[in-house]
Amino acid sequence: MLGIMMDKQLNIADILEYAAQYNTDAEIVTRQVEGGIHRYDYRSALRRTKQLANALQSLGVEQGDRIATLAWNTYRHFEIYYAVSGMGAVTHTINPRLFAEQIIYIINHAEDKYIFVDLTFVPLLEAIKDHIPVVKGFVVMTDKAHMPTSSLPNLMCYEDLIAPHSEDFAWPEFDEKTAAGLCYTSGTTGHPKGVMYSHRSTVIHAVSACRSSALNLGPLSRVLPVVPMFHVCAWGIPYSSPIAGSSIIFPGAGMDGASLYELIDTEKASALLGVPTVWLGLLNYIESINGNLDSVENVVIGGSAAPRSMMEKFQDVYGVFPIHAWGMTEMSPMGSLCAKTPYLMAADKEARARVQSKQGRAVFGVEMKIVDDQDQALPHDGKTFGKLMVRGPWVASGYYKNDDRSAFRDGWFDTGDVSTIDADGYMQIVDRSKDVIKSGGEWISSIELENHAVGHKAVAEACVVGIAHPKWDERPLLLIVRKPDADCSKEDIIGFLDDKVAKWWIPDDVVFVDSLPHTATGKLLKTEVRAKFERHYLE
Ligand code: AMP
Numbered sequence: 212m213l214g215i216m217m218d219k220q221l222n223i224a225d226i227l228e229y230a231a232q233y234n235t236d237a238e239i240v241t242r243q244v245e246g247g248i249h250r251y252d253y254r255s256a257l258r259r260t261k262q263l264a265n266a267l268q269s270l271g272v273e274q275g276d277r278i279a280t281l282a283w284n285t286y287r288h289f290e291i292y293y294a295v296s297g298m299g300a301v302t303h304t305i306n307p308r309l310f311a312e313q314i315i316y317i318i319n320h321a322e323d324k325y326i327f328v329d330l331t332f333v334p335l336l337e338a339i340k341d342h343i344p345v346v347k348g349f350v351v352m353t354d355k356a357h358m359p360t361s362s363l364p365n366l367m368c369y370e371d372l373i374a375p376h377s378e379d380f381a382w383p384e385f386d387e388k389t390a391a392g393l394c395y396t397s398g399t400t401g402h403p404k405g406v407m408y409s410h411r412s413t414v415i416h417a418v419s420a421c422r423s424s425a426l427n428l429g430p431l432s433r434v435l436p437v438v439p440m441f442h443v444c445a446w447g448i449p450y451s452s453p454i455a456g457s458s459i460i461f462p463g464a465g466m467d468g469a470s471l472y473e474l475i476d477t478e479k480a481s482a483l484l485g486v487p488t489v490w491l492g493l494l495n496y497i498e499s500i501n502g503n504l505d506s507v508e509n510v511v512i513g514g515s516a517a518p519r520s521m522m523e524k525f526q527d528v529y530g531v532f533p534i535h536a537w538g539m540t541e542m543s544p545m546g547s548l549c550a551k552t553p554y555l556m557a558a559d560k561e562a563r564a565r566v567q568s569k570q571g572r573a574v575f576g577v578e579m580k581i582v583d584d585q586d587q588a589l590p591h592d593g594k595t596f597g598k599l600m601v602r603g604p605w606v607a608s609g610y611y612k613n614d615d616r617s618a619f620r621d622g623w624f625d626t627g628d629v630s631t632i633d634a635d636g637y638m639q640i641v642d643r644s645k646d647v648i649k650s651g652g653e654w655i656s657s658i659e660l661e662n663h664a665v666g667h668k669a670v671a672e673a674c675v676v677g678i679a680h681p682k683w684d685e686r687p688l689l690l691i692v693r694k695p696d697a698d699c700s701k702e703d704i705i706g707f708l709d710d711k712v713a714k715w716w717i718p719d720d721v722v723f724v725d726s727l728p729h730t731a732t733g734k735l736l737k738t739e740v741r742a743k744f745e746r747h748y749l750e
Pocket of ligand 1: 513517
């Protein structure tokens with residue numbers, strides 16, 4: 212028997228329609244790429260979004276077409292998200308930090324019809340324009356006064372493009388499984404792979420993300436997504452904030468500590484979201500000026516493991532609750548997080564740190580299990596490591612125009628992460644499966660070693676890799692970037708780790724370096740480090 216309920220299909224455009232009608236107190240603030248602050252409300256955003264949808268139609272954009280962006284977090288990028296997906300086309304966000312060859316590959320693979328580009332990235336496109344013949348034209352996300360002279364063919368100005376068009380647009384109705392957004396994952400090997408979100412997956416994810424047991428967004432929240440809109444849709448904030456009625460503060464191109472601090476301070480941001488490296492920059496800056504984070508309630512830390520020292524600084528020094536979160540491009544991205552619980556709020560410092568160092572409990576909508584090499588389920592005892600598998604309505608079921616189905620098995624997705632899950636449901640990432648160190652038949656977590664190492668006062672960044680060893684298969688090697696003007700020796704670091712991990716986990720060597728290589732999404736590029744130090748323990 213079927214339920215007798217309406218079959219209204221979920222549609223991204225309905226989010227903005229709702230916010231424009233009911234969330235009239237909220238504002239969207241942007242630090243503009245051209246300089247200065249822009250602010251308006253959801254109602255104005257909807258009007259301009261409809262102008263843009265009409266403009267896209269006049270350019271011949273049809274349902275299913277891929278329309279790309281190379282852009283920072285701004286109100287114009289927000290308008291593109293809604294206009295493109297709302298009219299039935301696909302918003303394809305390109306990560307400008309990828310190598311030129313990867314960007315060329317992605318644009319051709321997605322067959323992008325038009326590209327919307329921020330002023331910053333015009334030179335990047337000029338350099339590759341001869342390799343992307345699929346693209347019919349380029350729209351610079353600015354006004355006439357700031358239009359650059361450029362060699363890009365069929366160049367348009369955003370404000371000029373939308374200005375002549377009507378503020379009325381009837382969003383078409385279509386199946387909620389229709390493609391809405393496309394984001395490529397930047398693995399460390401092989402070509403990037405496209406994850407194709409649907410209207411259904413995006414809306415359900417956004418509704419789930421804003422709940423108080425998740426990102427805790429509401430009408431009083433002033434959300435600052437530092438995580439870029441070109442990386443998993445800024446963790447869904449452009450969709451979940453309008454649903455929750457929250458204000459959004461878009462940081463534009465200013466991701467450094469000083470720019471972020473100024474925005475947090477003047478705009479009274481209450482919820483921050485970003486990766487650990489961004490927070491390191493912010494915390495260092497605040498320390499240097501003796502600043503505070505008085506307006507901030509929560510900081511969501513994800514994308515890489517949040518070091519204990521960072522969470523303690525937010526919590527104990529600045530009174531900000533850190534929400535350690537885990538997810539991935541293939542998961543829209545939200546998977547699990549450490550929300551406030553009665554236990555956590557009453558726990559002493561040690562007990563709280565034990566919980567918060569974990570990547571948290573699955574949010575409703577995501578199922579998790581850990582399995583062995585034969586895909587057999589392993590116990591949730593907080594000790595047994597296994598491959599982390601997930602499923603749910605906002606988890607990818609395959610890659611776009613890609614036959615590789617090795618990660619999709621029996622209705623589950625193999626995340627490529629190795630983790631434990633404890634009896635209370637807290638998941639803890641041990642490592643990426645390709646980064647875990649196999650020493651004498653046992654596993655060592657490179658992430659745990661790194662987290663301990665960055666707790667040393669002289670350490671700015673740490674990286675641990677498994678290096679081939681004549682006796683033990685692999686042994687850990689620790690690379691350290693020291694803080695400016697700080698000093699420490701190998702013996703200091705080894706001594707510091709001594710009471711924190713098992714003896715056999717202690718790295719055999721420590722190498723001090725000036726910097727470490729990162730991927731386009733800010734993660735340590737361990738393939739490069741491993742290749743460089745390949746023979747370190749053999750010679
Ligand atoms: P991406 O698809 O680029 O967002 O990368 C997803 C991957 O980042 C995950 O599979 C994890 O390996 C890693 N990751 C994300 N969040 C965390 C976290 N809180 N702790 C450790 N690793 C994380």
